[in-house]
Amino acid sequence: MDRIDSKLLTLLQEDASRTNADLAAEVGLSPSSCLRRIRRLKSAGVIDRVVALLNPAKAGRGMKAIVTVELERHGEQHMRRFLELAVMEPAVIQAYSVSGSTDAVLMLRLMDMDEFDTFCERLFRDRTNVARYYTMFVIRTAKETTVIPL
Amino acid sequence: MDRIDSKLLTLLQEDASRTNADLAAEVGLSPSSCLRRIRRLKSAGVIDRVVALLNPAKAGRGMKAIVTVELERHGEQHMRRFLELAVMEPAVIQAYSVSGSTDAVLMLRLMDMDEFDTFCERLFRDRTNVARYYTMFVIRTAKETTVIPL
DNA sequence: CAGATTTGTGCAATAAAATTGCATACCGGC
DNA sequence: GCCGGTATGCAATTTTATTGCACAAATCTG
Incomplete structure (x- = not known):
């Protein structure tokens, strides 16, 4: 859990729909390294899951x-x-x-x-x-x- | 917002990392139709955003x-x-x-x-x-x- | 109710993205 | 300074997303 992992987690917590290449560029890594880190964070359970958040009002539960x-x-x-x-x-x-x-x-x-x-x-x-x-x-x-x- | 949209939203709320082809098969649509629906739901704001959820304890905030x-x-x-x-x-x-x-x-x-x-x-x-x-x-x-x- | 318009669908081609093998670079311990 | 383990970048490969298009379904209109 170095600085790069933290940054990746912060970015993914805000928007997990970004492409790997995009994230890689932002943290200053190659796409392959970036992907491996994300996978490691997932299998370690730091990233629990990736979900879609709905607008409650538009989903009828405002x-x-x-x-x-x-x-x-x-x-x-x-x-x-x-x-x-x-x-x-x-x-x-x-x-x-x-x-x-x-x-x-x-x-x-x-x-x-x-x-x-x-x-x-x-x-x-x-x-x-x-x-x-x-x-x-x-x-x-x-x-x-x-x-x-x- | 028909039955298929609801099903898609339910699935995406549980796991937004699934592939489009996978979701399409589960709701009984072709990948292209499925993708268009998901995009429509996003631009309509029903899907607000897609995020990674962390394990609080493993992120140091248990x-x-x-x-x-x-x-x-x-x-x-x-x-x-x-x-x-x-x-x-x-x-x-x-x-x-x-x-x-x-x-x-x-x-x-x-x-x-x-x-x-x-x-x-x-x-x-x-x-x-x-x-x-x-x-x-x-x-x-x-x-x-x-x-x-x- | 027929015709017109809009909206949705599947297929197939294309573009984009993720994934992998591999050689090299880096790191902590000794 | 050397060694085992780990991380990295590149380039090839595989998988996935995306788009154009022709057709079908639903909706609107007069």
């Missing part, structure tokens, strides 16, 4: 919400069971167990309020061990990046 | 935290000013203004506690208009996807 959850009964077993349920929901794009007075945090991508309504009925009804939950609807997205600074 | 922020003085101007500061921080990967008793939510990717410490001193010190902030450290990531269901 609404976003953050939900903090407090469980009724705590402990590893109960947390695991709750997260298993949450993870199955397509609207849940991020699910974490966290430290502090809250037990879990969920990030939701929703089509509309109706979907949120049915989602809550499903996940937060009786018998799901949720003591209380607090919803914050996203008003403005100031930043949302997948880039990990190196 | 620590994650969620911070809720309550501002001292509220209002559009103050919110904007705070978010402008937050957005500049490399550790901040997501920054939102939200509804509810909290004003903003930040998602952080950190190298270690030291970085968190200096981050807080910088962003939550006097004169930054932050009344109080609450930090939740991520213990377990149950789900973290960029896929928008279609």
Whole structure:
């Protein structure tokens, strides 16, 4: 992981559709060397995967919400069971167990309020061990990046 | 946006490194038609961009935290000013203004506690208009996807 | 509803890009 | 300074993307 690898990773995190020759020129390597480095980073797992990011609004899911959850009964077993349920929901794009007075945090991508309504009925009804939950609807997205600074 | 477009988008959200011919076969189109569709989706902005996702731990930022922020003085101007500061921080990967008793939510990717410490001193010190902030450290990531269901 | 127009499709040729073999250059350890 | 392992550039090869074109399907229009 020298300076060239870092630069490659930074470039690929911003735009992975660039050609190898293009990247090679930018980092000052020959195409073949550049390609070998990228392959090495992939097989080492530093680069996890390459994906297309959609425009949420144009994909019909412009609404976003953050939900903090407090469980009724705590402990590893109960947390695991709750997260298993949450993870199955397509609207849940991020699910974490966290430290502090809250037990879990969920990030939701929703089509509309109706979907949120049915989602809550499903996940937060009786018998799901949720003591209380607090919803914050996203008003403005100031930043949302997948880039990990190196 | 017919069924074929949806399928293409779903496939590309999961793996954008597949060859066009491969995708074409899976959706039942010729490579040329398939390519034209993908290009159309890109120029229409449905596909925003293609990026490489790194393994956070292997990229040296395995620590994650969620911070809720309550501002001292509220209002559009103050919110904007705070978010402008937050957005500049490399550790901040997501920054939102939200509804509810909290004003903003930040998602952080950190190298270690030291970085968190200096981050807080910088962003939550006097004169930054932050009344109080609450930090939740991520213990377990149950789900973290960029896929928008279609 | 027929004709016209736009939009989408497959095929085949072409252009561009990725990939590989190989000889050489570089690096850390001794 | 020498050695094993690793990285590099070049050039040939293979794979992939891209384009022109003729035709088919869907949509519009009067």
